[in-house]
Amino acid sequence: NKKQLGEFRGIIADNMHLSNSFLNNVIFRENCGDIMNTMARGILELENYDKDIDNVSVEHILKQCMRIIGVAPLLAVYGYHAHNHYDKDKSLVIHRPNHKLTVAENILHMLHTDGKYSELEANALDAALTVHMEHGGGNNSAFTTRVITSSGSDTYSVIAAAILSLKGPKHGGANIKAI
Numbered sequence: 001n002k003k004q005l006g007e008f009r010g011i012i013a014d015n016m017h018l019s020n021s022f023l024n025n026v027i028f029r030e031n032c033g034d035i036m037n038t039m040a041r042g043i044l045e046l047e048n049y050d051k052d053i054d055n056v057s058v059e060h061i062l063k064q065c066m067r068i069i070g071v072a073p074l075l076a077v078y079g080y081h082a083h084n085h086y087d088k089d090k091s092l093v094i095h096r097p098n099h100k101l102t103v104a105e106n107i108l109h110m111l112h113t114d115g116k117y118s119e120l121e122a123n124a125l126d127a128a129l130t131v132h133m134e135h136g137g138g139n140n141s142a143f144t145t146r147v148i149t150s151s152g153s154d155t156y157s158v159i160a161a162a163i164l165s166l167k168g169p170k171h172g173g174a175n176i177k178a179i
């Protein structure tokens with residue numbers, strides 16, 4: 001319902017931040033030019049910021065997952081900007097997320113150098129994100145998640161592996177083709 005959606009959005013917004021040291025040490029250091037590697041490296045690095053990493057309670061794992069959901073758009077957008085800056089010699093513009101915006105709106109706000117976007121863009125991106133999120137169940141990343149989780153590995157390693165499973169051409173290189 002609307003109340004639950006508002007609460008969920010609040011949790012995601014509260015997790016939508018990265019420290020300056022994280023940005024400098026992970027995103028803006030030797031950028032490899034591959035957004036999937038940048039995102040996986042960023043997800044793995046989050047483990048170093050988790051003070052209770054050995055806690056495998058359902059509540060803590062859900063907190064880790066909410067953190068990853070909140071941070072993933074930043075990793076993608078900031079990684080894209082770092083790639084354009086370091087590899088393509090373009091200007092580097094970084095916008096912090098606005099906690100009043102939805103995830104799709106924040107991605108567009110952070111992506112565009114002027115921070116502006118249209119309602120149509122936000123609605124289209126929101127729909128695209130929903131379709132991408134819900135298309136699976138038996139797809140490559142979901143399968144990878146199940147395999148790595150079954151070994152008892154930590155949340156960050158599981159999600160990083162799932163991200164990297166989407167990278168290769170056998171999966172179709174869908175992320176590259178979508179660009």
